[in-house]
Amino acid sequence: MRAVTITDGNLQWTEHPDPEPEAGELLVAVRAAGLNAGDLLQLAGHYPAPAGSPADIPGLELAGEVLAVGTGVQRYAVGDRVMAVVGGGAQAERAVVHESCALPVPDTLDWAGAGGFPEAFTTAHDAVFTQAGLAVGETLCVHGAAGGVGVAAVQLGVATGAHVVATVRNPDLRDRVAELGATVVAPERFAAHGPFDVVLELIGGPNLRDDVRALSIGGRITVIGVGAGPKAEISLLDLMAVRGRIHGSTLRARPLEQKAAAADAVRRHVLPLVTRGRIHVPVAATFPMSAAAEAYERFRSGGKFGKIVLVAGN
Amino acid sequence: MRAVTITDGNLQWTEHPDPEPEAGELLVAVRAAGLNAGDLLQLAGHYPAPAGSPADIPGLELAGEVLAVGTGVQRYAVGDRVMAVVGGGAQAERAVVHESCALPVPDTLDWAGAGGFPEAFTTAHDAVFTQAGLAVGETLCVHGAAGGVGVAAVQLGVATGAHVVATVRNPDLRDRVAELGATVVAPERFAAHGPFDVVLELIGGPNLRDDVRALSIGGRITVIGVGAGPKAEISLLDLMAVRGRIHGSTLRARPLEQKAAAADAVRRHVLPLVTRGRIHVPVAATFPMSAAAEAYERFRSGGKFGKIVLVAGN
Numbered sequence: 246m247r248a249v250t251i252t253d254g255n256l257q258w259t260e261h262p263d264p265e266p267e268a269g270e271l272l273v274a275v276r277a278a279g280l281n282a283g284d285l286l287q288l289a290g291h292y293p294a295p296a297g298s299p300a301d302i303p304g305l306e307l308a309g310e311v312l313a314v315g316t317g318v319q320r321y322a323v324g325d326r327v328m329a330v331v332g333g334g335a336q337a338e339r340a341v342v343h344e345s346c347a348l349p350v351p352d353t354l355d356w357a358g359a360g361g362f363p364e365a366f367t368t369a370h371d372a373v374f375t376q377a378g379l380a381v382g383e384t385l386c387v388h389g390a391a392g393g394v395g396v397a398a399v400q401l402g403v404a405t406g407a408h409v410v411a412t413v414r415n416p417d418l419r420d421r422v423a424e425l426g427a428t429v430v431a432p433e434r435f436a437a438h439g440p441f442d443v444v445l446e447l448i449g450g451p452n453l454r455d456d457v458r459a460l461s462i463g464g465r466i467t468v469i470g471v472g473a474g475p476k477a478e479i480s481l482l483d484l485m486a487v488r489g490r491i492h493g494s495t496l497r498a499r500p501l502e503q504k505a506a507a508a509d510a511v512r513r514h515v516l517p518l519v520t521r522g523r524i525h526v527p528v529a530a531t532f533p534m535s536a537a538a539e540a541y542e543r544f545r546s547g548g549k550f551g552k553i554v555l556v557a558g559n
Numbered sequence: 560m561r562a563v564t565i566t567d568g569n570l571q572w573t574e575h576p577d578p579e580p581e582a583g584e585l586l587v588a589v590r591a592a593g594l595n596a597g598d599l600l601q602l603a604g605h606y607p608a609p610a611g612s613p614a615d616i617p618g619l620e621l622a623g624e625v626l627a628v629g630t631g632v633q634r635y636a637v638g639d640r641v642m643a644v645v646g647g648g649a650q651a652e653r654a655v656v657h658e659s660c661a662l663p664v665p666d667t668l669d670w671a672g673a674g675g676f677p678e679a680f681t682t683a684h685d686a687v688f689t690q691a692g693l694a695v696g697e698t699l700c701v702h703g704a705a706g707g708v709g710v711a712a713v714q715l716g717v718a719t720g721a722h723v724v725a726t727v728r729n730p731d732l733r734d735r736v737a738e739l740g741a742t743v744v745a746p747e748r749f750a751a752h753g754p755f756d757v758v759l760e761l762i763g764g765p766n767l768r769d770d771v772r773a774l775s776i777g778g779r780i781t782v783i784g785v786g787a788g789p790k791a792e793i794s795l796l797d798l799m800a801v802r803g804r805i806h807g808s809t810l811r812a813r814p815l816e817q818k819a820a821a822a823d824a825v826r827r828h829v830l831p832l833v834t835r836g837r838i839h840v841p842v843a844a845t846f847p848m849s850a851a852a853e854a855y856e857r858f859r860s861g862g863k864f865g866k867i868v869l870v871a872g873n
Contacts, residue, residue, distance in 0.1 A: 376804075450795050468795045475796040481764050481782045482789040484807030490690075491805040493798030 248302045248337030249537040249555070251288055258535040261302065264334065264341045266315035271342045273309040273327060277360025278335040278534070280544045280553040281305050281393065282470065283497060287333075288541065294333035295498060304335025305497065307342070308350055308359030309557075318344050326350035330363045330504065332497060336537060336555055345505035348512055351520045358526035361393065361552030363508075366515050366524075368469060368496050369397035369445070371507050374405075374514070376492045377443040377465040381406040386435060386459070389447035389470065390427060391418040393552045398445050399427045400524045401515065410438040421527070421550040440464065440487075453477035453491075460489045467492040527551025533558070562616045562651030563851040563869070565602055572849040575616065578648065578655045580629035585656045587623040587641060591674025592649040592848070594858045594867040595619050595707065596784065597811060601647075602855065608647035609812060618649025619811065621656070622664055622673030623871075632658050640664035644677045644818065646811060650851060650869055659819035662826055665834045672840035675707065675866030677822075680829050680838075682783060682810050683711035683759070685821050688719075688828070690806045691757040691779040695720040700749060700773070703761035703784065704741060705732040707866045712759050713741045714838045715829065724752045735841070735864040754778065754801075767791035767805075774803045781806040841865025847872070 248261040266272040284303045286292035294300050308328035311321050321327060327347040334340045350359045372394075373379045385402040389395050390411030402409040403426035411427035412435050413419045419429040430438055432448075440461035446452055449471035456466050457479050464487055484491070496507065518524040529549035532540035537555060544553045562575040580586040598617045600606035608614050622642035625635050635641060641661040648654045664673045686708075687693045699716040703709050704725030716723040717740035725741035726749050727733045733743040744752055746762075754775035760766055763785035770780050771793050778801055798805070810821065832838040843863035846854035851869060858867045 453795070468799060471795050471799070475794045476792065477795050478790065478792045480789045481767070481785050481791050481807055484805070485782060485785070485809050486807075486812070488806075488808045488813070490807070491798070492802075493795055493800075493804070494802045495799050498800070499802070 246338040249304065249534055250301045251303060252301070254288065254290065256288065256538045256541060258537060261337065263339050264299070266313055266341050268316045269318060269343055269345070270315040271311050271318060271321055271327060271344055271347060272313040273307065273340050273342055274312045275307045275309040275335065275338060275340050276356040276557050277309070278304045278307040278555045279361035279364060279393065280540060280555065281364050282472065285541065285545060298331065298333030302334040302337050304331070304333060304337065306330050306360065306364035307335035307340055308356055308362070312339065320344045321347060328359045328363050330367050330496065330508065336534060338557060343501060343505070345501065346508045348508055348516065351516060353519055353522060354526065357528045357531050357554045357556055360556070361528055361554045362526045365393035365397040365552065367507050367511050368394050369401055370511055370515055371496065372467040372469050372494060373398050373401060373443060373445055375507070375510060376494060377467045379405060379407055379443045383442035384408045384410065384439070384461070386410045386412070386439065386441040386444045387427070387447070388412045388432065388435070388445065388452055390422045390429070391415060391550050392447065394469065395447055396422070396425065396527055396551050399425045403427065404518050404523050410435060410441070415548050417548065418550050435459065443467070446470065449473035450475050450477035454479050457483045457489060460487045462487050464489045465492065466490070467494060469494050528554055531556045560652040563618065563848060564615045565617060566615070568602065568604060570602065570852045570855060572851060575651065577653050578613070580627055580655050582630045583632060583657055583659070584629040585625050585632060585635055585641065585658055585661060586627040587621065587654050587656055588626045589621045589623040589649065589652060589654050590670040590871050591623070592618045592621040592869045593675035593678060593707065594854060594869065595678050596786065599855065599859060612645065612647030616648040616651050618645070618647060618651065620644050620674065620678035621649035621654055622670055622676070626653065634658050635661060642673045642677050644681050644810065644822065650848060652871060657815060657819070659815065660822045662822055662830065665830060667833055667836060668840065671842045671845050671868045671870055674870070675842055675868045676840050679707035679711040679866065681821050681825050683708050683715055684825055684829055685810065686781040686783050686808060687712050687715060687757060687759055689821070689824060690808060691781045693719060693721055693757045697756035698722045698724065698753070698775070700724045700726070700753065700755040700758045701741070701761070702726050702746065702749070702759065702766055704736050704743070705729065705864050706761065708783065709761055710736070710739065710841055710865050713739045717741065718832050718837050724749060724755070729862050731862065732864050749773065757781070760784065763787035764789050764791035768793050771797045771803060774801045776801050778803045779806065780804070781808060783808050842868055845870045
């Protein structure tokens, strides 16, 4: 097969040995694979693939058709349309996925949408619901709402009956996020729209002091992105005064059974919304896999609404 | 009645109008009332009593006999031995307690022990179990383990089958804490005994960076004391790497129904241990209520093991 590979910090489109499905795994003909911030970190050498994932092929999510199955596979068969979060290796013509982490692709998603769905929606659902426990009638603030995870979190918040306040740095993207049902504000004005029961922090440390001060009683912050830097300075009295809590999390480092649990939560709680048309996967741009370097550059330049997705066939 | 009162930042033992039990409240003849850090804060003008509590009488916990009941009281009758966390007013000959927050005094507790039990054990149980979810087989670190809440948390941790590591600043008190079943270490050496599933932070901000770094995967920190200062500087990447969380909390500011729920958790999960002799209330010293100023000075000077308790009758 051919694959996007990282060699000495550069992306190439090269021949690579096919992966082999082991017990419980699916071999998937990849039709689309979304880009994520983790790919840029890995390219820069800061985010090595976990054990069991290809060390030199990036890509944290994919959608495609099952080509073959390993021993013991029960849930999927050759020809099924699947999508999944993977530890790495998604940006290739073929990849392996453990069946416990694979999701069926609803008919309402095309390949590009399916390839850009798993990482963003699993991350958003896990952060906002499994960790922070957002509930109907609450107020959710999403910092950095125009990116893949932000767009997912805004839609999930709106779907669950929360009032969603979204900060978007780029004024050109605010209308797009508002169309998802959020009250969109400039980052420096967010606190005036609180207090918040849940804050999803996709920007990082510099926001945290004000996030804590904007919490309602019993409020929760979940930090899953630190693009603006990891260092946070907070007053613990502020946190105690609201009886709040701060979560930090990543999806990639989790053991298989936890990833499977996160996928199962998406299957039960998010896929029905996709099927019913309540949730969409905005795709900002697609690139052929062979043009991965160009796609990464587009991702890095920011100012996009939704996902950048690599697609097969060129 | 007579009561400890705060006038212009000074403590006095003065005549004061009796409180009157309203619907659902008990009028209690106070036999003992423990001191807490909150009393010192209130004396210094930093921690005013919440609405509905006497503004000028300190005291966050008490034990005594029911003298009279308000309308609608169902759980207790005149003559019952009760103890409770209150919003204020405990350091007086008489005080009112809502019946939903009152606990029966087990026969195994004398008045001084009962007067020093409610605040410390309710705070410790709420922080370590209700918030942080300490479970059998986990490792708990208690920072500041020789004080009232610390002694309670160590005993609850040991009772639940956790491995308990306790930091104690004063070397003279380490043996006493070790006798409760903890591995006692100097504060600067605690990280070598981790990683920890739960950290109970009773000291404050300066510890927090190292607390986060000493967490196990999925670890939880609960901050309920900031005597060393509220400012905390952490790396969010450290928190994300362990998928950890940080809670901040106080008991006093909660609405009645939450205080009642905390008391009910103590009734179900802690009182059985007291009755069976698994948990003790170390009392460092007792003072008559009329000598409250002396008792506060003893509390302020530190270096004590367990509670300072004011007792009635002089």
